[in-house]
Amino acid sequence: MALPTVQKFESEEQVAVALAIYIFHLSAKYIAANGSFSVVLSGGSLIDTLRKLTEPPYANSIDWSKWLIFFLDERVVPLDHPDSNYKLAYEGFLSKVPIPASNIFPIKEKLSPEEAADEYEQRLKHLVANNTLKTSPTTGFAKFDLMLVGIGPEGHVASLFCWHFERFEKKKWVTFIKDSPKPPSNRITFTFPLINSASEIAMVVTGEDVADAVKVALGKHASYGYPLPVQKVSPEENLTWFLDKEATSEL
Numbered sequence: 412m413a414l415p416t417v418q419k420f421e422s423e424e425q426v427a428v429a430l431a432i433y434i435f436h437l438s439a440k441y442i443a444a445n446g447s448f449s450v451v452l453s454g455g456s457l458i459d460t461l462r463k464l465t466e467p468p469y470a471n472s473i474d475w476s477k478w479l480i481f482f483l484d485e486r487v488v489p490l491d492h493p494d495s496n497y498k499l500a501y502e503g504f505l506s507k508v509p510i511p512a513s514n515i516f517p518i519k520e521k522l523s524p525e526e527a528a529d530e531y532e533q534r535l536k537h538l539v540a541n542n543t544l545k546t547s548p549t550t551g552f553a554k555f556d557l558m559l560v561g562i563g564p565e566g567h568v569a570s571l572f573c574w575h576f577e578r579f580e581k582k583k584w585v586t587f588i589k590d591s592p593k594p595p596s597n598r599i600t601f602t603f604p605l606i607n608s609a610s611e612i613a614m615v616v617t618g619e620d621v622a623d624a625v626k627v628a629l630g631k632h633a634s635y636g637y638p639l640p641v642q643k644v645s646p647e648e649n650l651t652w653f654l655d656k657e658a659t660s661e662l
């Protein structure tokens with residue numbers, strides 16, 4: 412991985428604009444190179460920060476028909492449940508742009524966390540086998556073009572939490588937890604080998620509540636023994652941080 416690029420902005424509004432420009436350029440680049448653009452969404456505040464993409468000039472100059480949408484982590488609830496990351500993404504972003512429904516890959520409903528994680532992993536492997544998704548020649552895991560990653564105040568990414576062994580998973584592509592410290596308890600999540608096989612990762616981090624985690628991730632002092640999950644994010648090509656002033660207040 413090249414050295415991370417850290418972009419700091421005065422406000423969340425400026426982060427939203429810069430993020431739209433960054434995604435617009437990557438979309439054009441990957442569609443020109445591969446004919447598609449595979450994008451992995453986190454839940455949380457990230458979805459609202461994507462809002463500029465749904466407006467001109469981006470909304471009408473992106474080839475949305477070539478986008479493929481996946482979910483970095485998901486709560487094991489029905490897709491219309493208030494806790495669903497799919498519902499959040501659909502209402503805040505996906506319903507406002509013309510991505511074909513068949514290019515959006517939510518989790519399957521009515522499965523246990525184990526079954527949902529296994530089913531999602533098998534679906535990703537099928538998409539690699541039929542060349543819809545690329546493979547990392549380095550790791551053998553699927554290689555997504557772009558992952559949009561948020562963080563929690565204590566440094567979690569996806570549903571990989573500090574005190575859960577799932578963050579050390581080496582073989583599985585997608586795993587599950589049944590005791591998330593942040594409700595709801597049942598979740599599935601991409602593992603670090605899959606996350607770090609991505610070409611590009613954007614860390615989209617805004618607000619004062621994440622300032623301590625940003626300080627550990629980007630500051631020069633030691634973390635708390637083990638690295639925080641956010642410190643393990645290391646894509647194959649480029650890592651770009653988008654930060655507002657509040658998120659950098661402890662740096």
Ligand SMILES: O=C1O[C@H](COP(=O)(O)O)[C@@H](O)[C@H](O)[C@H]1O
Nearest residue numbers: 453454455456457561562563569
């Ligand atoms: O539970 C989750 O939390 C993180 C961070 O969310 P935020 O609201 O603090 O931005 C999110 O990235 C993840 O997808 C979600 O499931």
